[in-house]
Amino acid sequence: MANPLESKHIAPLYRAITLLDRLVEKGCASFGYNNGVQIYSESFAMPLVDSRADELIALLGGADELEWAKSLVLDKSQVPRQGKESCVLDVLSLLAWKLKGWRKGPFTLASPSCSLHIDSEWQSYMKWDLLAPFVQIGGAKVADVGCNNGFYMFAMYAGRKAESPQMPQSPQKIVGFDPSGLFYCQFAWLNHLLDLPIGYELLGVQDLPAYVQRVGEKFDVIFCLGVLYHRSDVFACLKALAQSLDKGGVAFIDTLIFDINDVASGLDSSISGLPLVLSVRQSYAKMSNVYLLPSLSALEGWCERCGFECVEVLAIVPTTTQEQRKTRWIDSLSLENFLDPNDSSKTIEGYPAPKRAYIKARRK
Numbered sequence: 280m281a282n283p284l285e286s287k288h289i290a291p292l293y294r295a296i297t298l299l300d301r302l303v304e305k306g307c308a309s310f311g312y313n314n315g316v317q318i319y320s321e322s323f324a325m326p327l328v329d330s331r332a333d334e335l336i337a338l339l340g341g342a343d344e345l346e347w348a349k350s351l352v353l354d355k356s357q358v359p360r361q362g363k364e365s366c367v368l369d370v371l372s373l374l375a376w377k378l379k380g381w382r383k384g385p386f387t388l389a390s391p392s393c394s395l396h397i398d399s400e401w402q403s404y405m406k407w408d409l410l411a412p413f414v415q416i417g418g419a420k421v422a423d424v425g426c427n428n429g430f431y432m433f434a435m436y437a438g439r440k441a442e443s444p445q446m447p448q449s450p451q452k453i454v455g456f457d458p459s460g461l462f463y464c465q466f467a468w469l470n471h472l473l474d475l476p477i478g479y480e481l482l483g484v485q486d487l488p489a490y491v492q493r494v495g496e497k498f499d500v501i502f503c504l505g506v507l508y509h510r511s512d513v514f515a516c517l518k519a520l521a522q523s524l525d526k527g528g529v530a531f532i533d534t535l536i537f538d539i540n541d542v543a544s545g546l547d548s549s550i551s552g553l554p555l556v557l558s559v560r561q562s563y564a565k566m567s568n569v570y571l572l573p574s575l576s577a578l579e580g581w582c583e584r585c586g587f588e589c590v591e592v593l594a595i596v597p598t599t600t601q602e603q604r605k606t607r608w609i610d611s612l613s614l615e616n617f618l619d620p621n622d623s624s625k626t627i628e629g630y631p632a633p634k635r636a637y638i639k640a641r642r643k
Contacts, residue, residue, distance in 0.1 A: 282481075283458065283460030286460055289460040292378060295338045295377075296374070296471065301332055302331070302367055303320075303371070307472060308322075310433070312434050315404050316384070316385075316387070316430065316437060316469075318469070320388075322367055327365045335374075339374055340377075348373035349363065349365075351375075354392060355391070360393060375395065378461065380610055381400065383403045398607070399608055400613055401602065401603050402601065405602050406431075406504065406533065410637065411434075417450065418450065419451060419499035420496065421435070422453075422523065423453065423501075424484050425503060425504065426455030427457060428466045429466040429470070432475075433469065453476075453477050455480070456483065456484070457483075458483045459481075460481070466479055484506060485516075488519055497523055497528065501529075503533075504532070505533060506534075508534050508571065509566075510570070514584065520585075529639060529641055530642070532582075534578065535569070536573055536574060536595070539555055553574065553576060554577035555577060556572065557630065559572065559630070560628075564628075564630075564632075564633060565627060565628075575592065578590075578638065579592075579638075582640045588643045589640065589641040590639075591639045591640070592636060593637040593638060594636075595635070597634045600613075
């Protein structure tokens with residue numbers, strides 16, 4: 280299998296990340312969590328005093344690109360830094376810009392004199408804040424499947440750091456799984472600054488059982504957020520999660536669902552409670568990789584057939600443009616472009632607009 284870090288687009292970005300120690304020391308920053316991940320270091324304001332970062336800057340496009348990137352960085356008066364002496368955060372901002380698109384976040388990098396805000400497409404803190412009161416991972420072996428750039432894994436550690444009453448103890452380990460080279464590079468860029476003991480495997484959910492067999496231990500808690508509806512074989516996906524959990528382990532899953540009441544109101548409960556599934560024809564909200572949207576009853580049944588029990592519904596939440604929207608940190612379209620312009624209760628294809636179920640399921 281081809282290494283995604285060696286692809287034409289990703290290889291120079293990954294090379295740039297390997298050169299970051301010439302710019303700033305690994306683990307130089309502290310961090311916290313409040314409606315996103317905030318990363319703080321006095322090193323960010325340090326001027327570029329020698330040529331150690333020259334190769335890194337050249338990989339990213341050179342001096343002209345660096346000067347442009349200063350428009351992303353604000354000084355303490357909230358004015359862009361263009362025209363000022365280059366500092367470490369200017370280079371970091373250029374690399375962050377080259378690492379678009381930023382789906383999960385937001386992230387803020389700050390020093391006493393300057394700051395960079397990465398306004399991601401998804402306001403991922405909304406999902407994490409919904410889940411956090413139900414999460415107990417002290418001493419646990421944790422996996423985040425479809426982890427993207429690691430936002431939720433960073434949030435877990437920030438919760439420990441702040442001695443959150445919901446999560447007072449550190450996990451034994453956290454490992455993220457995602458086959459995307461771009462998302463891995465975003466994670467590696469962030470974790471160079473934080474140097475947290477988080478693993479990251481360039482693997483998908485289908486690879487999870489082989490991974491746990493190889494390492495010789497299963498997980499206590501698995502997060503699988505926004506993955507299930509992208510899998511054409513939902514039973515294989517759920518079985519992979521169950522097989523990778525220790526007995527009694529817990530999976531947190533969120534997925535798009537189909538609520539028949541959204542298309543036919545006033546139905547008898549004997550009908551509206553049926554385990555129905557919407558089979559997407561070509562695309563859903565312009566996503567061609569969405570296949571099956573289950574009713575809540577169908578989702579519970581899928582989990583039970585695949586090795587789970589005690590399926591608990593934590594929340595059912597419509598996706599709104601407060602949570603998902605286009606920003607300059609992504610190049611593609613976003614939710615507002617995926618809905619019917621004349622009726623936001625429908626997707627552009629005429630399906631019910633996105634609604635998500637958040638569930639907690641225990642392995643039998």
